[in-house]
Amino acid sequence: MDIREWMAVNYLKLNDSKTEFLAIGSRQQLQKMPPGITLKIGTEDVKTSNSARNLGIIFQSNMSLDEYVKSLCKSCFFHIYNIGKIRNFLDTETTKLLMQTLTMLKNKESSGFVDDWQSGKTVTECNLRMLDTEDFSDVTFRVGSEQQAVQAHRYVLVSRSCVFHAMFCGKLAEKEEVSIPDIEPNIFKEFLRFVYTDKADVSAGTVTGLMYTSRKYSVDALFYECVMFLETCLSESNVCQILEDCHRYGELDLEQKALMILTKGGEGVVRSPGFAQLCSSCLEKFLKSENLKSKEEDIFEAIVSWTKHRCLQEGVSDTPENRRRLLGDLRYEIRFSSMPLDYLLTVVGPSEVLTDRERFRVIDRRVNSHVDISPFKDIQRRESNHCTEEPVSYRYVYRCRDYGLTALHSGTHAISFSANQDIHLKGCQLYGACFDETYTLTIKVFDSSHLKIAEPLQQVKTVLEGENQPNDIPFPSSLLLISGATYTLCVDMDGPDTYIGWEGRDKVIADGIEFTFNTSSMATSGTTEKMLKCNKLVKGHSQILPARKIELGTVVWKQQ
Known part of the structure; x- marks a missing residue:
């Protein structure tokens, strides 16, 4: 059979111009051959050669390997010479290992050895190697702001994503390089790793970018893996990085969740x-x-x-x-x-x-609470004093000597007060009615200029116990009050008539802190410092609590 026909049957192509013709025999046999013998290969007349390379080995007509040995020694010497340049930085064992490894590798390359890297590997492992080595890649992505080149294989991409299928198939298919400026190279490479292997390194540094990329290219499995990571791993330690990535990629839903953790977090976040x-x-x-x-x-x-x-x-x-x-x-x-x-x-x-x-x-x-510091914010944050880790004990400062059931005029119940040390207003106590009743409460705190500094409760429904029992009304967060400054606590309370305190004292001393109470001009229901809706202030490590219609009879406070 003709050589060309045989190669065609076996799916091989004969390159006429690169064909070498080697006559093999002993010295005596080669001397008997007539000179100028040629072999017709297609349109080429191929003359005999003294040597020819096959699978990396140099064969000679007399079956000697002299030329192959010379070539191999030359290559090995080149690598050993390069090792010699860094010899002073290596110990003996490392040098020996390096020389042996390089020599053996070069020998393997020169011998035409076929690396059977597929042996023993799974499909995903083989896919990953093809991605890493870029062997037979047929599409180039230009990724990120610097347009870094990333190689991939259309077949794999099309088989995993309908977006890639539309991108590479059909009449409008991409023929040239694909530009992706909105995704960073490290994120896109990790995304490709998942496409090829179903595995990705989802971490705080990559989760937002991978969510964006998986949504863009409709790879749902990766998107849900990112969601699972966020549900289990979003924390105070990584929320800042994730929030910043959300802002960059426009992930608004995740940004709101991260922002909530950021603001609700404590010292660990900042x-x-x-x-x-x-x-x-x-x-x-x-x-x-x-x-x-x-x-x-x-x-x-x-x-x-x-x-x-x-x-x-x-x-x-x-x-x-x-x-x-x-x-x-x-x-x-x-x-x-x-x-x-x-x-x-x-x-x-x-x-x-x-x-x-x-x-x-x-x-x-x-x-001096009268000093204006605008445009600086002067209203305390609602949660700023909840960050202490130590337990706080609260004590009650009682003002009223008696109580009774009465109906006050509708309107705002208010009382003014001050302390001679810095405290944190923590809440107040309110009397209920004869029986348990539901009330709607709105509580506000004003400074001496009648500027509202806080609104701890706004239209909050709560049940107050009856039978002249005072009810604790804790604020969501404590309010820092400065020594010597006068503050006004206002309560709007919708519900049945309640008990009130009588004979409220103007001054109360508790744990060395003196509290002074005065009638407030903001009261419109008849509340005075003598007739109080709030029975007491609760005090502790640093906080104060006045009470209803405003019998600031009891103050809950925590000492500064």
Whole structure:
């Protein structure tokens, strides 16, 4: 049979111009051959050669391997010479192992050895190797802002995604390179790894990007794997990084969930490494929240760390001017009036986040509630005092010597009070009726300028126990009250007539703290400091609780 026909039957192609003709025999036999013998291969006349390469081995007409040995030795010497250049940095055993490995590998390559890498591997393992080596890849993606090239195989992509099927099949199929500027290279490579193997490294650093990519290319299995990760692994330690990725990829639902954890988290959130990586937009959402559980001091220190990191990113000096420039109006969201005076003097002042004039006003406000510090926020966050880990014990400061059932005029029940030490208002006590009844409560706290500083309860329905039993009304979070400043507690209470306290004292001393009570001009129902709806203030480690129609008879407080 003709050689060409035989090769065609076996799906091989004969390259006429590269064919070599080798006559093999002993020296005597080769000398007897007539000169100029040729072999007709297609249109080419192939002459005899002294040597020819087959499967990496150089064969010679006299069956000698001299030329092959010379070629192999030359190649090995080249690698050994290169090893010699770094010999001083290697010990003897490492050098020996390296030389042997390189020599054996070169020998294997030169011998035409076929690497049977498929042996013993599963389909997914073989797919992964094809992806890593890019063997026979037939599509190129340009990924990310720098358009990094990523190779893949159309067959695999089309078999796994309807989006890729539409992209590569049909009349409008992509013929050239595919540009994907909205996905980072590391995310896209991890996505391809899942497409090829059904496995991906889903972590805090990749989950948002993988969710976005899997949704874009309709790979539902990966999307649900990301959802499972978030349901089990989203925490205070990684929420900042995930929130930032959500903002970048536009994952609004996940962003809201991450933002909730960010604001509800405590010290662990603001001290996590990812907090300094937040963009200005995410930081603004955090600072404007009224439900932060972190102490304002921890928030301030995290903000200073954030400005230092941004200065480093922008390549500018960490100066007070740059700190204020980077924060802009976000400085006004920091509740400086909630910080202790010694902290303002020893930490906030030296940081120079505030100008001298701003610092003086904030400090004056700390000792004089009439000082206006706008545009800085002066309303305390609702959750800011819940971050202490130590248990707090509360004590009650009783004001009223007697009580009775009466009907007060409808309207606002209010009483003014002050303390000679810093305290945290924690709640109040309210009397109920003769029997258990349901009431709708709205409670507000005002400063001496009648500026509302908090609204702990708003149209909240609750059942108050009857039979002259005072009922604890705890606030969702405590309110820092400054020593010497006068505050007014207002209660709007819809429901049946209730008991009230009588003969309320003007001054009450508890654990060395003096409380002073006065009639408030904001009361429209007839409440006075002598006739109170709130029986007592509850006090403890640092908090105060007035009561209903406002018998601030009892104050719940926690000492500062």
